[in-house]
Amino acid sequence: MxxxxxxxxxxxxxxxxxxxxxxxxxxxxxxxxxxxxxxxxxxxxxxxxxxxxxxxxxxxxxxxxxVTASSIDFTTKSFQFTQFNSLPARSYRCSYLTDVVGRLVSISQPEYVEVKGGITTVQKVTIKDH
Structure with missing residues (x-):
C-alpha cells in the first residue's frame, strides 16, 4: 500500500x-x-x-x-525528478523502483541467457532523455 x-x-x-x-x-x-x-x-x-x-x-x-470531503486543498500527484545520468549509480544497491520518461531509441531481439542454472530472457532497451 x-x-x-x-x-x-x-x-x-x-x-x-x-x-x-x-x-x-x-x-x-x-x-x-x-x-x-x-x-x-x-x-x-x-x-x-x-x-x-x-x-x-x-x-x-x-x-x-x-479528509477527502474536507475543504482543505490537497495535491493529488507528486513527482520526484532524478537526473538521467544519475541512474547508473543505482546499480547493484538496494534498489528503488524507478519510473523513466524518455524517448525510446531501440529494442533488441530477445536473448536467452543462463542465470543461476536457469534460462531467462533478456532484451536491451535504449532510452534517451532528449
Whole structure:
C-alpha cells in the first residue's frame, strides 16, 4: 500500500495480515487520509516503490481519518525528478523502483541467457532523455 503524505512525497506503508482485510474495506483509492498513531520501521524488502528509508506500519492503535470531503486543498500527484545520468549509480544497491520518461531509441531481439542454472530472457532497451 502506498500512503500519500501531505508534504507531496510518497512513503510505503505496511499492515499486518490481521489488519489487511479490515483496511481493504475502509480505504478507498484516491481518497486522502490523516494517519495518526502509526509506527515506523526499517524497510525489509530489497526493492522499494519509493525512495524512503523507513516504512509506515499500521498498528491496532493507528487511526485513519478520511479528509477527502474536507475543504482543505490537497495535491493529488507528486513527482520526484532524478537526473538521467544519475541512474547508473543505482546499480547493484538496494534498489528503488524507478519510473523513466524518455524517448525510446531501440529494442533488441530477445536473448536467452543462463542465470543461476536457469534460462531467462533478456532484451536491451535504449532510452534517451532528449
Amino acid at each position: 502506498s500512503i500519500f503524505c501531505l508534504q507531496g512525497t510518497f512513503i510505503e506503508g505496511i499492515s499486518h495480515r490481521s489488519f489487511a482485510e479490515a483496511l481493504s474495506g475502509c480505504l478507498s483509492i484516491g481518497s486522502v487520509y490523516v494517519i495518526r498513531e502509526f509506527a515506523m520501521c526499517d524497510p525489509q524488502a530489497s526493492f522499494r516503490a519509493c525512495n524512503f528509508h523507513r516504512y509506515l506500519v499500521i498498528t491496532p492503535a493507528t487511526k485513519l481519518e478520511d
